[in-house]
Amino acid sequence: MGIQRRHFLQRTGGLALAALIQARPVEAAEKGFCIPNDPLEALMAGNRRFAKAWRLAEQNNGTTPRTAGANPRCFNSPRALATNQHPWATVLTCSDSRxxxxxxxxTTPGELFVIRNAGNTAFTEAIASVEYSVSVLxxxxxxxxxxxxxxxxxAAMDTNPLTPSLDRLIQPIRENINGSSDIEDAVKRNALASASTLIQRSAVLAEAKASGALKLVVGCFQLNSGVVSLIE
Ligand SMILES: [Zn+2]
Structure with missing residues (x-):
């Protein structure tokens, strides 16, 4: 194990859970980082802007018209991001290019801490990354x-042969969807189960959620509209 990794573990291992409830947003905002007062509302407002731009692009033959008079928005400066980061939301989602x-x-650089794999599964590596984002950042x-x-x-709903690696990838999804044959239902079951796994397998995340330091939500992104709906 390298020095850097040991250092990381010492830092995270030594974290008192009480530190999770520090008034960190105010501190970070005072340092010039973009920190919304209501992270969930900021996330959903950002999605409304995106969905609107997507609809406009569809109406304009695939180009996004410049929106004159758009509200000025927060943008973390490269200088601030070069030495620090204060993301205000963690997102575990699919690797899908869309x-x-x-x-x-x-959102702009430095606002979201993102973990992705095909199927948004809470693998051990994903849990560890979320723990880092929640307990350290x-x-x-x-x-x-x-x-x-x-x-x-x-793929998890099908019985088509897969490579051994892909088979391992979708095994937890197969368990999560519990035989569902409806893709919409299966997607929701899978996302809800991933969220449950994060809490069940991580004492740090469970404690952060129980203390109120962490809000956990589950969403579903609709490709035909660009809209994210909260399902939990
Ligand atoms: Zn996907």
Whole structure:
């Protein structure tokens, strides 16, 4: 184990859970970072901007018209981001090229801490990354987001032969969807189960949620509208 990794573990292992409830947003905002007062509302407002731009692009033959008079928005400066980060939300979602959280929530660099794999599964590595974001970076909001037409969930519903690696990838999804044959239902079951797994397998995340330091929500992104709906 390298020095850097040991250092990381010492830092995270030594974290008192009480530190999770520090008034971190105010501190970070005072340092010039973009920190919304209501992270969930900021996330959903960003999605409304994205969905609107997507609809406009569809009406304009695939181009996004410049919106004159658009409200000025917060943008973390490169200088601030070069030495620090204060993301205000963590998103666990699918690797699908159409589901990029930074676009879907209309955010700028430094705002979202993102973990992705095909099927948004809470693998051990994903749990560890979320723990880092919540306990070290102190993100106050965690969203697990599935999406319509997910290829990984579709593969889990099929019996087609897969490579050994892909088979391992979709095994937890198969368990999560519990035999569902409806893709919309299966996507929701899978996202809800991933969120439950994060809490069940991580004492740090369970404690953060129980203390109120962390809000956990589950969303579903609709590809045909660009809209993210909260399902929990
Ligand atoms: Zn997917």
């Amino acid at each position: 589901v990029s959280p930074s676009w879907v929530f209309d 102190k993100t106050p909001l965690l969203m697990v987001m599935g999406h319509s037409g997910c290829g990984a969930v579709t």
